[in-house]
Amino acid sequence: MVGNAEDISPSMQIDLDAIDEAIGSRSWLLRFPDALEATFERDTGRQRCRELIVRAYIGIVIYDLFAIADWWATPSLFWTALWVRVAFFTPVALTLVAVLYTTPRAVIRESIICLGGGAVAVGTVIYLMAVSGPALQGTLHESMTLLVLFMTVVQRTRFFYLVPTCLGFLAAHIWAVAHFYHYTPGQQVAINMVFGATVIFALVASYTMERDLRLHYLFSLRGRAQNRELDRMSRRDALTGLGNRRSLEETLAACEQAIAAAGELAIVLLDIDHFKLFNDNSGHQAGDLCLKRVAGILQAELRGQADHAFRFGGEEFIIVLQKTPLTKAVRIAERMRQAIEHAAIPHPALGADAVVTASFGAACSQPGHVLNIAEIIASADAALYAAKRNGRNQVWPRPLSANSAEIIPMADRTSQKG
Structure with missing residues (x-):
């Protein structure tokens, strides 16, 4: 039966x-x-x-x-x-x-x-x-x-x-x-x-x-x-194929338990640099194609089922990395940034040889500190703002350099702004 x-x-x-x-x-x-x-x-x-x-x-x-x-x-x-x-x-x-x-x-x-x-x-x-x-x-x-x-x-x-x-x-x-x-x-x-x-x-x-x-x-x-x-389609962004806001909210709700269990959770926010200029110069159809290509690059850089990529709105994306410390999240974000830049998507509005780039902000729950998802996202958003203020096409906090032992701390952002 x-x-x-x-x-x-x-x-x-x-x-x-x-x-x-x-x-x-x-x-x-x-x-x-x-x-x-x-x-x-x-x-x-x-x-x-x-x-x-x-x-x-x-x-x-x-x-x-x-x-x-x-x-x-x-x-x-x-x-x-x-x-x-x-x-x-x-x-x-x-x-x-x-x-x-x-x-x-x-x-x-x-x-x-x-x-x-x-x-x-x-x-x-x-x-x-x-x-x-x-x-x-x-x-x-x-x-x-x-x-x-x-x-x-x-x-x-x-x-x-x-x-x-x-x-x-x-x-x-x-x-x-x-x-x-x-x-x-x-x-x-x-x-x-x-x-x-x-x-x-x-x-x-x-x-x-x-x-x-x-x-x-x-x-x-x-x-x-x-x-x-x-059900799958209702959780996907129609343009990029990434998770939509509904899927993001469900994933973040599930991640709240991981934070409560002292598990590390990293959030990465990214924004395509000068995307409004790109749309105004090349048209919305080219803008949509650019968003699709960037979404595909992000999806390809995810490590597995523990990582999730979502379209956060407009030209902004959010990456949820479970059981990931801040140092590793920054390295993943840097890898994504380089992949977008190396894709060499033309950005005619910035010049003949200009390509599409993206700015990244990363934040993570801290062991021993009770932070909710909203606070982590807010920290990632602040880091993204710092990356854009510091010249765009970069990850903030800064990734490890060859001679550095630590990530540039949040307190040093002001001194780094130019």
């Missing part, structure tokens, strides 16, 4: 195109492409095992209750039938059910149902026919019909496992009717045709139910994938 779309694994990485292709193909083979099939099993396998376990217990109880029919129909066979049902079939079936608690692979899971609910149960019925002698119940072979229904309707055995099982039932039924019962050939044909029709109807129902199950899963999966894509 699939369940709701919300129950589908959030780690699912199948894209919408693959899902739509699977829905469009409606493969009669009842199997998805390998990656999608693996996702289907991962998302539904555990729930299916739980359902099979509950239904198996119900089947075992009902099977054992048929001892009542044995008592009334063939009293001489009662104790033998009771032993077969309670002392043999029930322990074997419970052992197979116990395996389902381990959530085995599909081939093992479905084979257990075919073996326990199929082969073993049919074997016990044929055994009772063999030991009945003159006391043979006329309805024993009819109990095989109940087994077909149990396998199909109750346990909903997967179609490709059910086909050989039901064909085995049919062969056993034909043999048992011919071997143990004194029916005329015409009666045998009629009885076997009824059972054969039951098998055919059961297989058609099994195919239809599994096809509908898989289609329902695909539609649920597509709905979740679409919701995930819409």
Whole structure:
């Protein structure tokens, strides 16, 4: 059973195109492409095992209750039938059910149902026919019909496992009717045709139910994938592809806990130098392209999932660096500054050979000092202002120089202004 779309694994990485292709193909083979099939099993396998376990217990109880029919129909066979049902079939079936608690692979899971609910149960019925002698119940072979229904309707055995099982039932039924019962050939044909029709109807129902199950899963999966894509888009800046203000606020809210746990958090603010002049001289279309290129450079310089880049507004960007001290944040900012400058994006408004540059300001939470996110951002903004006041195209605080042991402190900014 699939369940709701919300129950589908959030780690699912199948894209919408693959899902739509699977829905469009409606493969009669009842199997998805390998990656999608693996996702289907991962998302539904555990729930299916739980359902099979509950239904198996119900089947075992009902099977054992048929001892009542044995008592009334063939009293001489009662104790033998009771032993077969309670002392043999029930322990074997419970052992197979116990395996389902381990959530085995599909081939093992479905084979257990075919073996326990199929082969073993049919074997016990044929055994009772063999030991009945003159006391043979006329309805024993009819109990095989109940087994077909149990396998199909109750346990909903997967179609490709059910086909050989039901064909085995049919062969056993034909043999048992011919071997143990004194029916005329015409009666045998009629009885076997009824059972054969039951098998055919059961297989058609099994195919239809599994096809509908898989289609329902695909539609649920597509709905979740679409919701995930819409959610992702709602957190992205439409122009640059970086995180937007909504995504920034969510990330910063999560980072508050890191600060509370004495973890270091660095914020880097950057602003493209003389961007208004760039827009006025080259036009907004060129300005948009410049923003995209700078955003791509920033994204490429991030170290991994712990780093995040956002468009802060206009030509301003913000970088959130988790578990990063100020010295390392400044080095990362300097690397970004150099990458933007080396990209050599022309800035015609500043001269024939001028290129686009950016100014950076960095700040970090301090161990032992309780600072909230707003205060760190304010410090980074002040550092950015200092970088612009000191001539732009630089990082503030200043990165380590070849002969320096420390970053230029905030207190020295005034003396550095020119």
